[in-house]
Each structure stands twice: as structure tokens, then as C-alpha cells.
Amino acid sequence: MVDVIEELEAAEPSPVGERLSLGVAARLSRYLQVLTQARKMGRETISSQELSEYTHINPTQIRRDLSGFGKFGKRGVGYNIESLLAEIRKILRTSGQHNIALFGAGNLGQAIANSPIFADHGFEVVAIFDSDPAVVGNEIGELRVHALDELQAVVADDEIVVGVLAVPAEAAQEVADRLVKAGVKIIFNYSEQLLQVPPEVTVHTSSPAVDLLFALYFYLA
């Protein structure tokens, strides 16, 4: 069985429809980040060597990852940024526009709402919520701050696929519960709260301090 799959892949480089392994999907996502930014800077091509410097992923592995789906590069030159972006988006099936609801209109919430970091990758913050009645109704950018009670309706109307939590740890679980109830399957948690959710819901917790500890280990050692 394994042999058969290997033969198929050898014959047909792109196993379209096959589910990518976790590792490959994670790496492709990171290439996307660098390519997006390199394009913004006016670059037209990039080599696996350069991609490696920015992602800390071995250049051979980058070439290997990409060549599994087709021949996207030009020997002696590198990869065309624009076309590689399109190819990877196609592979990840994330070419579309995706709507985000943001929770918490404090410093962090405002920073996220005004940052290009999500917009650059096809995510749009279409709604902001806050539990503080004094803040509800305010405008942040072009968005009015909603009360939490409007969540269910907004999620349905605006086709929201991701909830981003920029609330204090104490408030995070309640918002998560409401998101789950409204049918949202991906939660991005900027608080340190450990969230309890049903198995079909994915929580990604941002952990800058953990990333720092990790970097520090290699600096100290």
C-alpha cells in the first residue's frame, strides 16, 4: 500500500486532494508569510537560500517541499514570488477572503484592528465586540463596537470563521463558550487562559513568552 502511494506520487507530483501533513502545511504557511512581505518590498524573485534565512528552515527542505507539488523555480535564478504565492495559496486552499470577529476593544484589540498583519493574508476583521457598555457603540476604524449579545447574529450574518480573543484572561472562557455556541470552529487566543472547548474546535494560543524562552535556551547554551 505504501509502495503504491509512493508510485502515484512519483508519477503525479501534486497529490491534489490529499491532506498535507502537519509539518508541510506549517512550513508552506511560513513561506507564504515571507513571500507576502518580500513582494511588498518590491522583490520579484527569491532563492531557497533566502527563504531559509528568514524562516530558519533548511533550504534543501524548502526545495523539497515545493518540488513535491510542481516545478515552481528556475535554476540559477530562484522562485518567482508572485507565482509561488499563488501556487502555495492553491495548495493550502486558502486563496479566499476570510472574516474574523475580534473580541476586546482595549489596547491589544485596537492594535490588531489597525494592523495590516491579518489583512495581508486575506483575513478581514469585520466585527469588534466588547463587554464594557461604555465602549459599545464606539467606532474603531470603520467598525462599531458590538455588545457580546449580538455575537450569534453577527457570526451568522458576516460568515465569521475565526474568533480572535484580545480580552483579559478572566473573560476569555466566556467568550470562547459563546463562540462555540455560535458555531465558530477556530479560536485564536491572545490571553494566557487555558480554554476548554469541544474537540471539533481548534484553539491556537499565542505564546510570545514561550517563544522567547525557546530562543533564550539556544542563546544561553
Add this chain to the structure above:
Amino acid sequence: MVDVIEELEAAEPSPVGERLSLGVAARLSRYLQVLTQARKMGRETISSQELSEYTHINPTQIRRDLSGFGKFGKRGVGYNIESLLAEIRKILRTSGQHNIALFGAGNLGQAIANSPIFADHGFEVVAIFDSDPAVVGNEIGELRVHALDELQAVVADDEIVVGVLAVPAEAAQEVADRLVKAGVKIIFNYSEQLLQVPPEVTVHTSSPAVDLLFALYFYLA
């Protein structure tokens, strides 16, 4: 040679002084995050199963990772959170206090300065910088906002090991250059800017949008 090393490890479970592999160090850092938060919630023990739910790391691998350094768990019970925290900190050699300089006193900078997310892991923001003369001198929490020109002196005086960039993309490279000049070896970049630094400096770029794309792939597939 390989056989000799394997024998040594079998005899002496904790290869103290040995450099951890990237993967192990990354996973240990993540256990630290969950343990820290679980302790905050008043928990006293935790099982590999629970750790797995919060980290998305296979429970067998968690037990394997830990048992490589000693027998920290109790069968039928789980791991004592307090003592496991101490053990992992010892393994990662990051038990101490580490000083951070924060750049950018805008929404994101203020959010970071006021968040417990770094403090919980032994990082303290000891200095804030901003390039806007109108902001320099203001107080954020208990810290006065410095001008960028004071960077070199502050890094030396306050033993700063990490620079956190919460500045617009356009300003990030200049701050990075100054940090490098001042001898800082770890830069945490919250902007989308691709930073050019010498090889001995580590840049970690925060990429929430990339993490979201990754989560979305598995949701859509």
C-alpha cells in the same frame, strides 16, 4: 560512536550539559506555558493526557520527553505541577529573570507592557522606547518612555537580553540595527518587516496570520 552515546544515555537518564534538539526544547517550552497557567488556576497535578489537550502534542511523546530527564510523574496520578515546572526550568536553564526592552509605545506596546504574559515566564519589561518626541518622557505603568538615542546606555545598564519590536514595519529595521549595535542577540519582531541581522542574532517574527492560515487549512480540508 553513535552506539556509545546511546549507551551513556541509557545509563544516565539526564544528559545534563548536552544540547537539546530543537524539537525537544520547543516542546518543553510549551509544557512550561501550560503548567504556568494551570498553577495559576490552582491546579496541583496534571496528566500527560491533559497536557496533550492543551498543547496538541501526543501524550506518549510528552511522557517520553519528560522521562528522558528523570521520573517526574506518579503512576495513576500524573505530574506535580510545581515540581515539574522547576524541573523543566532547570533543563532549559531559564530559571532566572530576564530583562526586556520594548520598542513602540503605541497600542501594541502598551498592551505588551501591561500584560502578564511575559512576567509569568520570568521576563520583565525594564525599558520602553519610542521615536516620537511627543511620547518620550511619558509614563507607561512605572516606566518612563526613552528616546531611541538612549538605547545603547540602557541596554548596558539594565542587562537587556531581548528587544521586542512593537513598531510599524517602516521603523523596525532601524531599531533592529541599533539593537544589534548595542549587542542584543535576541529580537522579537511583532511587525511584518523582514529584518536583516548578522548570523549571531536570532529574530523571531510573530505571525498570527500565518498561524491562522495553518489552522484554516485543516478546517477547510
Add this chain to the structure above:
DNA sequence: TAGATTGTTAATCGATTAACAATC
């Protein structure tokens, strides 16, 4: 042509998993 960089092979190494005895 000369230099650069991809695509690909082959070999190794580490991650992952299932399973289960040990033991709290």
C-alpha cells in the same frame, strides 16, 4: 561560458505511535 540555484536521490536521524507492564 561561468556562476548560481533548482530538483532529486540516498542515507540518516529524530518524531510519532501503539501497546503494555509497572505501580501509584
Add this chain to the structure above:
DNA sequence: TAGATTGTTAATCGATTAACAATC
């Protein structure tokens, strides 16, 4: 004791790397 969970083995799978011919 019965139930739970660790520590550990053994087997498999995927990641990683060096090397280099192909080719722009």
C-alpha cells in the same frame, strides 16, 4: 482491590541533510 496513569519498548513514519547532476 480497581482504576488510572506513568515509564518504556519496539516498530514505523516523516524530517533532515549532504551531495550533485541538470539547467537557467
